[in-house]
Amino acid sequence: xxxxxxxxxxxxxxxxxxxxxxxxxxxxxxxxxxxxxxxxxxxxxxxxxxxxxxxxxxxxxxxxxxxxxxxxxxxxxxxxxxxxxxxxxxxxxxxxxxxxxxxxxxxxxxxxxxxxxxxxxxxxxxxxxxxxxxxxxxxxxxxxxxxxxxxxxxxxxxxxxxxxxxxxxxxxxxxxxxxxxxxxxxxxxxxxxxxxxxxxxxxxxxxxxxxxxxxxxxxxxxxxxxxxxxxxxxxxxxxxxxxxxxxxxxxxxxxxxxxxxxxxxxxxxxxxxxxxxxxxxxxxxxxxxxxxxxxxxxxxxxx
Amino acid sequence: xxxxxxxxxxxxxxxxxxxxxxxxxxxxxxxxxxxxxxxxxxxxxxxxxxxxxxxxxxxxxxxxxxxxxxxxxxxxxxxxxxxxxxxxxxxxxxxxxxxxxxxxxxxxxxxxxxxxxxxxxxxxxxxxxxxxxxxxxxxxxxxxxxxxxxxxxxxxxxxxxxxxxxxxxxxxxxxxxxxxxxxxxxxxxxxxxxxxxxxxxxxxxxxxxxxxxxxxxxxxxxxxxxxxxxxxxxxxxxxxxxxxxxxxxxxxxxxxxxxxxx
Numbered sequence: 001x002x003x004x005x006x007x008x009x010x011x012x013x014x015x016x017x018x019x020x021x022x023x024x025x026x027x028x029x030x031x032x033x034x035x036x037x038x039x040x041x042x043x044x045x046x047x048x049x050x051x052x053x054x055x056x057x058x059x060x061x062x063x064x065x066x067x068x069x070x071x072x073x074x075x076x077x078x079x080x081x082x083x084x085x086x087x088x089x090x091x092x093x094x095x096x097x098x099x100x101x102x103x104x105x106x107x108x109x110x111x112x113x114x115x116x117x118x119x120x121x122x123x124x125x126x127x128x129x130x131x132x133x134x135x136x137x138x139x140x141x142x143x144x145x146x147x148x149x150x151x152x153x154x155x156x157x158x159x160x161x162x163x164x165x166x167x168x169x170x171x172x173x174x175x176x177x178x179x180x181x182x183x184x185x186x187x188x189x190x191x192x193x194x195x196x197x198x199x200x201x202x203x204x205x206x207x208x209x210x211x212x213x214x215x216x217x218x219x220x221x222x223x224x225x226x227x228x229x230x231x232x233x234x235x236x237x238x239x240x241x242x243x244x245x246x247x248x249x250x251x252x253x254x255x256x257x258x259x260x261x262x263x264x265x266x267x268x269x270x271x272x273x274x275x276x277x278x279x280x281x282x283x284x285x286x287x288x289x290x291x292x293x294x295x296x297x298x299x300x301x302x303x
Numbered sequence: 304x305x306x307x308x309x310x311x312x313x314x315x316x317x318x319x320x321x322x323x324x325x326x327x328x329x330x331x332x333x334x335x336x337x338x339x340x341x342x343x344x345x346x347x348x349x350x351x352x353x354x355x356x357x358x359x360x361x362x363x364x365x366x367x368x369x370x371x372x373x374x375x376x377x378x379x380x381x382x383x384x385x386x387x388x389x390x391x392x393x394x395x396x397x398x399x400x401x402x403x404x405x406x407x408x409x410x411x412x413x414x415x416x417x418x419x420x421x422x423x424x425x426x427x428x429x430x431x432x433x434x435x436x437x438x439x440x441x442x443x444x445x446x447x448x449x450x451x452x453x454x455x456x457x458x459x460x461x462x463x464x465x466x467x468x469x470x471x472x473x474x475x476x477x478x479x480x481x482x483x484x485x486x487x488x489x490x491x492x493x494x495x496x497x498x499x500x501x502x503x504x505x506x507x508x509x510x511x512x513x514x515x516x517x518x519x520x521x522x523x524x525x526x527x528x529x530x531x532x533x534x535x536x537x538x539x540x541x542x543x544x545x546x547x548x549x550x551x552x553x554x555x556x557x558x559x560x561x562x563x564x565x
Contacts, residue, residue, distance in 0.1 A: 014562075051411040054562040071559045077413040087404035091320045100316065103309040104414040145408065 002065065004029045004153050004185035005050060009059035012045050019045040021209035022059065027187050027202075032179055034200035035189040038299055042209040043189040044084055047157050050187070051081055064153055077105065080151035082159060086142030090131025094122055094141055097130050098148060105149040112148060120144040121170070135162035143171065147178075154178070156188040160195050168192070172199050197224070197291040207299045223294055228258040228267055231283040232274065241277035242270075255283075306414045310422035314396070318426055323395045330388050331434045332441055334380040339445030341376065342368045346451065369453030370446055374462035377442045378469050378525035381435060385473040386501060386521065389431040393477045394493035396423050397554075398484035401565050406488075416558045424481065424551065428474055435470030439463075465526060472521040475543055476500075478550025486557050488565050514539045517546035 005027035012020040020042045027033045037043045048054045049061055052072035061068045064075045088097045098113045117126050120140045125133060130141060139162040146154060159175070160168045176199060178184040190196045196203065203215040215223070231254060232238040238256060242249055247270075249258045263270050267284055274281050318324050344351040346368035366372040400406040409419050446454075479500075484493040504518040508528065513519030514535050520543045523534045 048562075048564065053407065053410050054564065055560070072410060072416060074411065076411045079411060081411055083407045085404070087408065089317060089320075089403060089405060091322075092317070096316060096320070100313045101408070103313055104409070104412045104419075106306065106309060106413055 002029050003027060003062070004031070004064055005033075005155075005187055006062040007046075007050070007059060010046065010049055010056050010061060011058040012042075012049055012054060013057040018209050020049065020056075020206075023206070023209075023211045025204065025211065027185060029185050030179060030183050031202055032175070032186045032200045033188070034196040034203040035187060035206065036193065036196060036203060036295055037189070037206035041206045041299075043206055044157055046206065047081075047083060047155055047187075047189060050155055051079070051083065052076075053083070077149065078152040079155060080146035080149065080153070081155045081157075082142045082146045083155075083157050085161065086138045088130035088133075088138060088141055091129060093127050093129055094133070094137075094144075095126045097141060098144055101145045101148050107149055112150075116144045116148050119147070119174070136164055136167055139163055140167070150182070152184060154184060154186045154188070156186065158190055159188055160190060160192050168195060175199065193292045193295055194290070203291070205295060205298055213298055220291075223289055223291060225259070226264050226286055226288045228260075228263045228270065229283065229285050229287050230256040230258070230270065230274070230281050232256075232279050232281050234279045237277065237279040238274055238281070241274055241279060245273050306418040307421060310414055310418040311425060313419075314422045314426040318396075318430065321395075323392065324430065327388050327392050327430070327434060328437060331384060331438050334384050334438050335377060335442035335445050338373050338376045338380070338442055339449050342373055342446065342449045342451050345372070346449065368449075368451050370451055370455075370458055370462075371453055373442060373446050373451060374458065374465065375526060377439060378462070378465040379522070379527045381438060381466055381469045382473065382522040382525040382527060384438075385431070385435065385470055386476075386504075386518075387497065388434065389473055389477055390480045390493065390497040392431060392434075393427050393480040394484045394490045394497075396427050396484075397481045398487075398490040398493060401484075401488040402490060404565065406563060406565060410563055417555060420555055420558045424478070424554075427477060427481070431474045431477065432470065435467060435474075438470075439466045442466075465524075469521050469525040472524055472543060475547040476517055476521070476550070478547055478554055480550075482550050482554040482557065485554055486561070515542060517543045 003026050005025055007023055007025040010020055010023045010025070011018070023046060035043055035046070045054065049056055050063060052068045052074045055070055064078055066075045068074045089100070092100070095113060095117065098116060099110070102110065102113055117123055120143060122137065122140055122144060125137055130138065133141065143159060146156065154175070159171060163171060172195065175186055179186060188196075188200070197220070201217055203220065204211055205213045230238060235254065235256070239249070242256065242258070247258055247260050247263055249256050251257070258264070258270070264286055267286060271281055271284055345366065400409060410416060480493045480496060483496040484490060487493060500518040504513070504516060504522065507513045507516035507519045508523065513523050515538070520535060520539050523539070524531050528534065
């Protein structure tokens with residue numbers, strides 16, 4: 001699999017502040033890569049470097065196989081982007097804002113503007129001035145601009161920002177379809193970890209400018225795996241009961257953890273055998289360690 | 304559709320939809336109208352007093368009501384008013400991309416940044432040139448309506464050189480405003496630059512170094528302090544061109560190479 005994005009020791013320093021510290025990123029073609037980090041971790045600086053908007057202090061960036069020049073030149077005809085909060089010319093209509101993007105992408109066919117307006121459900125706002133749009137619709141306009149020229153690679157900074165829950169689902173499905181149907185590669189940052197978890201195939205976590213962990217599909221699956229947690233007043237008796245019933249378990253603090261598929265899908269049966277053994281559970285819950293917990297553990301949670 | 308024509312189309316659309324174009328046109332149109340008012344007053348001060356146009360304490364030193372006086376006023380107003388209104392327009396063309404946070408939408412595109420900056424410069428030059436012509440054209444109409452004496456073909460030719468030449472010199476100096484609005488990422492730094500150059504131009508002219516200070520040259524060219532041949536030399540025009548080239552180069556360089564974080 002070729003790399004749509006490749007950085008080698010990408011470093012960016014603003015005066016004394018080391019915003020990005022020697023990051024090596026590899027995003028394969030057709031991947032959906034989630035880029036997570038706390039505020040100020042270096043996400044947007046990395047994204048701006050990927051788009052040639054800032055010059056690396058050290059290291060290099062390749063996008064779609066092309067090294068970015070110091071003058072910001074790159075394969076931008078094949079790249080769509082949304083950086084930080086969406087913006088538009090407030091006195092121009094939604095359609096005119098998109099027409100500007102179309103012209104600057106040297107696209108002759110003006111129908112693509114109507115198509116993207118339709119696709120992003122902006123039809124009823126097409127002739128409204130962008131300055132009067134809600135945050136959610138402004139975000140849709142930003143996404144429409146990113147998708148207008150049918151790029152091979154999408155670099156999206158917080159694509160779900162400002163969208164209502166239905167909008168979040170709609171955009172998720174749109175992005176998923178782009179990847180599956182057209183082989184588009186997506187590199188996205190997001191604060192909405194559940195959203196990232198549902199969409200991405202790989203995750204990179206940046207903290208204090210460093211890429212501290214990458215989670216591939218397998219690790220993500222492990223994270224997403226469910227387990228059954230049991231607490232009882234007489235823990236040794238409960239353990240003995242489960243052992244006799246043939247279940248393997250581990251202990252986490254004062255909790256019995258079962259990863260057994262049958263146990264997870266039949267917690268009522270587990271409750272039944274524990275009750276029959278005279279050690280009824282005080283707590284029985286199917287849990288799933290989520291990305292959020294993992295992320296907070298890694299980054300130290302609330303700063 | 305070339306990159307440059309696309310960028311130019313975009314800049315013209317933004318200009319057409321903006322109120323800034325209208326406001327600058329209205330603002331600069333006031334200049335010939337005030338000139339016409341002065342001509343009415345100078346033509347017949349007693350009648351102007353009776354009409355309530357001026358108070359009895361008024362002391363008008365603008366000269367006599369004739370075409371030469373009106374043309375002189377228009378040339379000076381183009382130097383001073385143009386410096387301010389053209390700079391505001393330039394600050395808007397370049398600075399709005401940062402105030403509206405749209406600059407980031409202009410950077411990672413197949414249309415090179417040079418085409419976008421070039422289009423901005425072209426629109427700035429064309430609109431400010433239009434404002435200069437508007438001011439001059441309205442001045443001619445106002446002069447006709449007020450029916451002031453002293454018209455001659457020779458006067459018209461020299462006034463055209465004075466007024467349009469002054470306008471062009473003011474326009475030539477706008478790239479520094481473009482640079483300060485770009486590097487300062489908004490309108491305010493360019494307004495600071497405008498105030499600084501207006502003040503420095505006054506000081507340079509008063510201290511007799513105006514011919515060496517680019518921002519003093521338009522006012523000296525307009526005849527504000529006397530015949531320009533007495534105050535300006537070839538070096539003055541070379542310096543103003545050099546200043547313009549430095550401003551243009553700095554603006555292109557900045558858009559091409561500087562970190563874009565807004």
